[in-house]
Amino acid sequence: MAGAADDFGHIVGSRPLGVLAAHSVETVRELVAFAGPRGLPVAARGGGHALYGQGQAHGGYVVDMRPLDEVRRRPGDGALSAGAGAPWSEVVRVALAEGLTPPVIPDHLGTSVGGVLSTGGFGATSHRRGLVADWVRDLDVVTGTGELLTCSREQHADLFDAVLAGLGQCALIVRATLRLLPAPARVRRFRLYHSTPESYLTDQRRLCRDGRFSHVCGQARPAVGGAWTYMIEAVAPHTPELPSDDDLLIGDLGHDRDTEEIEDLPYEEFLHRPEREERLLRATGEWQRPHPWLSLLLPEDTAAAFVPDALADPAQRGLRTCGAVQLRPLSGRTLRAPLLRRPPDERLCLLTLMRTAPPTDAAAVRELVAANRALYERARAVGGVLHPVSAVPMTPADWRGHFGPAWTDLVRAKDRHDPHRILTRGYGLWP
Numbered sequence: 367m368a369g370a371a372d373d374f375g376h377i378v379g380s381r382p383l384g385v386l387a388a389h390s391v392e393t394v395r396e397l398v399a400f401a402g403p404r405g406l407p408v409a410a411r412g413g414g415h416a417l418y419g420q421g422q423a424h425g426g427y428v429v430d431m432r433p434l435d436e437v438r439r440r441p442g443d444g445a446l447s448a449g450a451g452a453p454w455s456e457v458v459r460v461a462l463a464e465g466l467t468p469p470v471i472p473d474h475l476g477t478s479v480g481g482v483l484s485t486g487g488f489g490a491t492s493h494r495r496g497l498v499a500d501w502v503r504d505l506d507v508v509t510g511t512g513e514l515l516t517c518s519r520e521q522h523a524d525l526f527d528a529v530l531a532g533l534g535q536c537a538l539i540v541r542a543t544l545r546l547l548p549a550p551a552r553v554r555r556f557r558l559y560h561s562t563p564e565s566y567l568t569d570q571r572r573l574c575r576d577g578r579f580s581h582v583c584g585q586a587r588p589a590v591g592g593a594w595t596y597m598i599e600a601v602a603p604h605t606p607e608l609p610s611d612d613d614l615l616i617g618d619l620g621h622d623r624d625t626e627e628i629e630d631l632p633y634e635e636f637l638h639r640p641e642r643e644e645r646l647l648r649a650t651g652e653w654q655r656p657h658p659w660l661s662l663l664l665p666e667d668t669a670a671a672f673v674p675d676a677l678a679d680p681a682q683r684g685l686r687t688c689g690a691v692q693l694r695p696l697s698g699r700t701l702r703a704p705l706l707r708r709p710p711d712e713r714l715c716l717l718t719l720m721r722t723a724p725p726t727d728a729a730a731v732r733e734l735v736a737a738n739r740a741l742y743e744r745a746r747a748v749g750g751v752l753h754p755v756s757a758v759p760m761t762p763a764d765w766r767g768h769f770g771p772a773w774t775d776l777v778r779a780k781d782r783h784d785p786h787r788i789l790t791r792g793y794g795l796w797p
């Protein structure tokens with residue numbers, strides 16, 4: 367029970383009436399059908415990586431989705447079927463056993479299929495292939511009225527669109543069919559360091575445009591004298607028979623040649639890359655601390671000014687010592703799920719500030735959450751959009767603004783599929 371009243375953020379905690387283990391789809395369906403007419407909140411919990419209570423159900427029920435973890439290959443059709451509670455590590459394991467891979471994979475493989483699809487899901491291939499959710503063929507879901515439905519582009523398309531990146535508002539996902547592509551066996555990884563955001567973004571833009579790398583992500587890292595360096599991490603498939611040509615791949619880029627790092631590794635090892643860091647953070651205790659993280663989708667044109675400003679903000683100074691800053695390049699046209707809100711621009715940058723706060727200092731945590739809110743407002747003023755996995759207090763009016771023209775469709779889908787408004791209240795979308 368205590369686990370369901372907390373999450374990876376360790377900022378918001380609210381006790382549910384009960385926790386139900388989803389041993390079958392029917393148990394989930396029965397619980398939602400019971401809770402609806404009684405107005406009892408219900409939220410799904412997968413990997414528990416929410417940052418600000420988004421998966422909690424104050425005075426209601428948390429459904430622990432982890433027992434719904436079956437992942438199996440669908441013979442002959444380049445797809446696999448995954449229970450919503452399965453971690454991405456299991457999806458990856460089953461796909462790689464057949465020489466296949468999901469086209470987009472979240473960095474953290476301990477997140478659940480349902481949790482990631484409900485927020486959209488970004489990965490290192492998102493600059494070319496969009497969201498994890500954009501590669502879903504169909505979903506089995508339990509709506510807020512306790513109805514079990516299969517939805518896809520062809521069947522209950524309105525529900526499909528309302529569920530993918532839909533923040534769990536209209537239905538709980540119980541199973542998904544995920545499309546797969548051939549996987550490389552090995553990859554060559556480049557880490558390329560830039561001293562200015564301008565040169566970093568120029569290269570990111572070039573890499574997004576010509577698609578020479580399969581995976582592109584990046585980070586800002588603290589440097590001496592209070593400065594930051596900007597690192598592009600880019601990956602290309604690589605085999606001894608068809609080695610990648612380094613000069614073709616990075617010869618025309620503007621990074622510092624003396625510090626470039628080039629390494630060959632199995633694709634599977636690349637996918638598991640965050641685990642080393644996680645082990646370290648667990649050992650130092652940082653993994654268990656509060657995580658007031660913030661994630662913003664910025665028009666790329668604004669990033670060269672916005673990012674250094676944000677990093678220089680005194681309220682963000684903790685990022686230099688206990689945190690990480692991700693800068694993911696994205697192309698607007700590849701992001702298809704309508705409820706993933708984003709700036710209208712074609713070139714985008716996903717900025718994620720991942721930092722910890724002292725475990726026993728509630729005032730410090732409150733300050734960081736307030737700093738997140740202030741930075742979100744500054745981002746909004748330059749056309750930025752919140753990625754809702756963040757630790758930011760939002761009012762129903764903020765959400766209405768966030769969804770913009772998609773709000774009417776969301777309200778319509780909510781009225782139809784969750785008329786009692788019991789699902790996933792932790793986001794605070796409704797008064």
Ligand SMILES: Cc1cc2nc3c(=O)[nH]c(=O)nc-3n(C[C@H](O)[C@H](O)[C@H](O)COP(=O)(O)OP(=O)(O)OC[C@H]3O[C@@H](n4cnc5c(N)ncnc54)[C@H](O)[C@@H]3O)c2cc1C
Pocket residue numbers: 373374409410411412413414415416417420421422431450451471472473474476477478479480481482484485486487488489533534537538539540755790792
């Ligand atoms: C260390 C870390 C790394 C991350 N890396 C990435 C990344 O690379 N890419 C990325 O896109 N995101 C990333 N995230 C964000 C993460 O993907 C989202 O927070 C995701 O929602 C977490 O899913 P979960 O199952 O672990 O979390 P949970 O806390 O269990 O769920 C998160 C939210 O999804 C809802 N939910 C869970 N299961 C279902 C379901 N079956 N049906 C409907 N709603 C459901 C919950 O109610 C809650 O609102 C990361 C987060 C952390 C903490």
